[in-house]
Amino acid sequence: MDNREKVVEIRDLYKAFGELEVLKGVDLDLYREENLVVLGRSGTGKSVLIKIMVGLLQQDSGSMEVLGKEISRLGVRELNEMRLKIGFSFQNSALYDSMTVRENMEFPLVRNFKNLTKKEISLRIEELLDAVGLPQTINQMPSELSGGQKKRIGVARTLVLNPEIMLYDEPTAGLDPITCVEINNLINEVQERYKTTSIVITHDLACAKQTGDRMAVLIEGQFNTFGSFEEIFPHAVDQRIKSFYDYNFINS
């Protein structure tokens, strides 16, 4: 019997796009202040899972409770209240390219916390830019930033709303190995500093190893393996998991 507090509870979740069945009865628990890494090959529905979590997509059947509330049953206002508690870091950062870094970070703040003064907003933005190590970029446009910087600003923008849960969609995709390590460190720092609960979606085992307290491997629309990196990978018997490990570590 696990006594830890569950923040996300997914049961028998199904999702299809037309004829293509992506999630086929997914069960998953996420516990407070843990970093859960969801691993799987491209197109297995990892991102779909976290998009359902923030209401960007809807499941076909099954339940997804986040912080005790069934996401599919929330109205617009309740869903927005829930979204304030969930930070979503997009694969391509999704910074608003017509706005400066400051405006990117102000955007959710001024619209959700109307009682904040300009000074308080500025302080919050500066604090978070310091936290991600990019205070000098405050007046830059996204087009002037490198891939790694964009990821960091993307994380800072999600943290601006002080979320309880952080969802990282392929945080190291398209980055060089050194920047990958920096982003992985940032994920761990965020978890320690802001006491967030995180789901990291990736197919990068190095990222998984560095950031994950626990891992879940999504194969053919279902999670069939849970455990720490050491429990799952080095001695994996399942050929699909073994080949994942081999390609990431041995072949490279």
Add this chain to the structure above:
Amino acid sequence: MAGQTNTQKYVFSKKIDSFFKGLTDVWNFVKRFFQEVLVPPYEFKAVVHQCYRIGVESLPLISLTGFIVGIVFTNQSRPSLSEFGATSWLPSLIAIAIVRAMGPLVTALIAAGKVGSGIGAEIGSMKVTEQIDAMEVSATNPYKFLVVTRVLATTFMIPVLVMYTDFVALMGAFINVNSKELVSMPTFFMQVFNSITFLDIFSSLIKSLFFGFTIGMVGCYKGYNSSKGTEGVGRAANAAVVVSMFLIFIEELLSLQIINLFRIK
């Protein structure tokens, strides 16, 4: 357990179903505008910014086009009128043609090309790079910030641009008339104002509001529903122009019928 997912079943066929689904999507998209436009919070700053982009930044193109339309139309009309010795009617003819039809139509078509494609491409690119999703997950309303502001801006700015185009086109016409018929500016404009009525100006502005609404709405709809990466953005921009232009001509035809009813009375 495969039965638990939504397997696709069609009422008629895939094509017919998707056509009706498209119509429903358009209806819902337009309906949402009217549901959200009056509900706070209001994005005043963004509306003003969009008005500037759509109005002020279109001025050079509109000025040039309007001016050339005025000159060319005057030049092309002169031979026909001179056959009847009626070149003194040029200012009246030009005024009626420009205020009633050419001013609104030329402005709307130019705006569909410049503004409509810009809106389609901008929102389309935000869609495919997940910027719209990013707004949504940060508990803000992307429809209100992106669509309502742009549609309001085009709806308000197109009539203003139409009035400006009318003025510039009439100035172009005046220069041409002045150089050939030696008509002074007061005489030219007196004839212009004697030949146009309140109904001409009023109807021109009302249909311009519809043109503006159409340009904004089509651009936003196409952008908001774009997919398939950069190719989708290009398609959205292209479709925004083509569909807007098509609808503008339909609206022009309908408005002509409605205005004629008032004229007969």
